[in-house]
Amino acid sequence: MNEVIVVNEEDEIVGTMPKDEAHKNGTLHRIAVIFVENSKGDILIQHRADGHLDHSSAGHLDVGESYEDGAYRELAEELGIKGVKLKYIGHGMTKNEIYQGGRKSSHLFDIFSCVAEPQELQVDEVSSVYWANPQDVLLDMQDERNKHKYCGGFIASLPIYLESRK
Secondary structure: OOEEEEEOOOOOEEEEEEHHHHHHHOOEEEEEEEEEEOOOOOEEEEEEOOOOEEOOEEEEOOOOOOHHHHHHHHHHHHHOOOOOOOEEEEEEEEEEEEOHHHOEEEEEEEEEEEEOOOOOOOOOOEEEEEEEOHHHHHHHHHOOOOHHHEOHHHHHHHHHHHHHOO
16 A cells, blocks of 8 residues: 545545655554454554554555545454454544654544454564553553653554543
């Protein structure tokens, strides 16, 4: 997938552009975010190939793809999870997250959850996964010494996820 769906802050589509260009200049574009849960209430944490900790699964939407369709595709691609029911959680945004190499990401996202077990990991993106208590993860994120471990979208979406569980 080379093109991303460019949106304004109201989530109205304003065009498309190459993903690399969007990440170079911080153009706001769509992604889907998924929290995979187990029966104990833990969430699956993804240890990305780039070393950061992230949502269970997340990714850019293909042009013409809905948030929900993108979420199902990303689950299958990254974790081998298929045939689950997604629950809509909420909506969020990050602006100008800085990554290695000077990449700037600004994402608008819908958040989903499901109960599932990871199957086959997409090794070029996901180095490992583990289960964790989401409240413990939030406390770790809030410690300034640990913020560098987490992707900005994960930091932004976890409070929305936890609020939905109340």
